[in-house]
Amino acid sequence: MGKITEFRQNVIDGLKGLIPQLDVDWYDGLFDEHDIADWVLKTPCARVAVMNVPTEHHSTGELNACLRVVCVLIDENKFASLDGDGRAWDMVEQVAIWANQNQFGNKDAGPADKVKFQRLSQPVLRREGVTVGVVEWVSDLMIGTNKVLGRDFVWFNGKMVTQTPSTTVTARGNVHTQRYGDTEELDVTPEVP
Template identity: 65%
Template sequence: MSKVVTFRNNVIDAVKGLFPEMDVEWYDGLFDEQDIADWTLKTPCARVAVMNAPTAHHSTMEMNTSLRVVVVIIDENRHVALDGDARAWEYVEKLAVFANLNKFNTPDAAPATKVRFKRISQPVLRREGVSVGVVEWESSVMIGRNRVLERDYFYRPDGSMITQTPQSRVIARGYAHNEAGMTAEDELDVTPEVD
């Protein structure tokens, strides 16, 4: 499976763990009023997208992809007018704090940076009692083959890396010298000269 898709799935699992009451799925990064109308049938809900993956070569010959992760959170008014706004802000703020410096259980990912969050204000949505919040951040994920591991390490015929090294036992005796360069034994052998 693609490392980007695996990372996106890890983000979805993390958001589900943070907000168990939410319906969390992926989306392609674009949404309109019709999408929001469909999503409000399952409020509160979150939609996760991973977009814009510029790459840079790394010294291991892998590519370092800088992923832009966007999470859209939708809620609606329940008990009183505009109470969905307070809950949307609470979800957005909690997710922003959670995402900051998080690797989302991905070994080849760097901690998330450049976390931004905002509420989307639109009169039509407000009149319908719908609150939309967005949290976005950047996460770098290494993709490709790590050729340094292939070149500098040894592997078994089954392809697993040999990590255990031969053990040896070394017993050494060291001598501590004083300022004159003498050891403790040398000092004991010194006999005063008698004239």
């Protein structure tokens, strides 16, 4: 599994933990009323898409993939007319707060930012009792090989050297006292971590 699909799966797993009753899956980033009709059969549900926006080269030799993540949340009226609206807004709010500054368990991902959310208003869906909310954010994900690790660090037997031998320094100095012109010898051993 590549880093991008792993990142998307982390978002999906996180949503399942955030709102346990959600049926969560991925989609390709485009949807229409036919997709929503299929998704309504599993409400409440969420569909997650990860799309790439312009990638930036990084000084480490890696690519900084600025991922545009879109989460579509769908619910429907259950007990009264338009009662799905409140539940949809609640889910949108929970997901927006959860996504803000989240790295989704990935050490190579930056904190999510530029969180946007909205409720989609469409008369046909409203008449059918379907509510749709969208939460969108940007997450930076470093992909590729970090060439700095091989170029700027010391390696031994395939492992990065992280600890170097320590040494002890002993110094001898002569201190002259002004009073009698005598010399005292001091043993100075500085502490070296």
